Amino acid sequence: VTDARRDFAHKLSTRIIRDNQAVMVEDLSVKGLARTKLAKSVHDAGWGRFTAMLAYKAARHGRTLVKVDRWFPSSKLCSACGTVAESMPLKVRSWTCPCGAVHDRDVNAAINILAAGRADRLNACGGTVRPAA
Numbered sequence: 001v002t003d004a005r006r007d008f009a010h011k012l013s014t015r016i017i018r019d020n021q022a023v024m025v026e027d028l029s030v031k032g033l034a035r036t037k038l039a040k041s042v043h044d045a046g047w048g049r050f051t052a053m054l055a056y057k058a059a060r061h062g063r064t065l066v067k068v069d070r071w072f073p074s075s076k077l078c079s080a081c082g083t084v085a086e087s088m089p090l091k092v093r094s095w096t097c098p099c100g101a102v103h104d105r106d107v108n109a110a111i112n113i114l115a116a117g118r119a120d121r122l123n124a125c126g127g128t129v130r131p132a133a
């Protein structure tokens, strides 16, 4: 099972890096999540190992890997109007924004992470777009 998971992670990460110039991921606190009731899901998905593979393969192939801040409200933020929902328990898989947009939780989060990752990239002069933290 371990070998099958590692093989899958290698194949998927290689394909993602080969097919895209820039890849945006959410910088999840894997160690923190592993201490919660989500531990089994986090370890099963191998998220930490997978993002590490994406990082070194992106460096090897000259691609850009952007890690979006873990506190960015990717799931709660409406990708259509920018409203941030007050709470969003994990069991909520789809939701309707007051603006009328109906969101699948994961698709909405992916749209928001892509937008945030693009905003985080370096500008033409090589400087960061956002001020340093």
Ligand SMILES: [Zn+2]
Binding pocket: 078, 079, 080, 081, 082, 083, 097, 098, 099, 100, 101
């Ligand atoms: Zn909205």
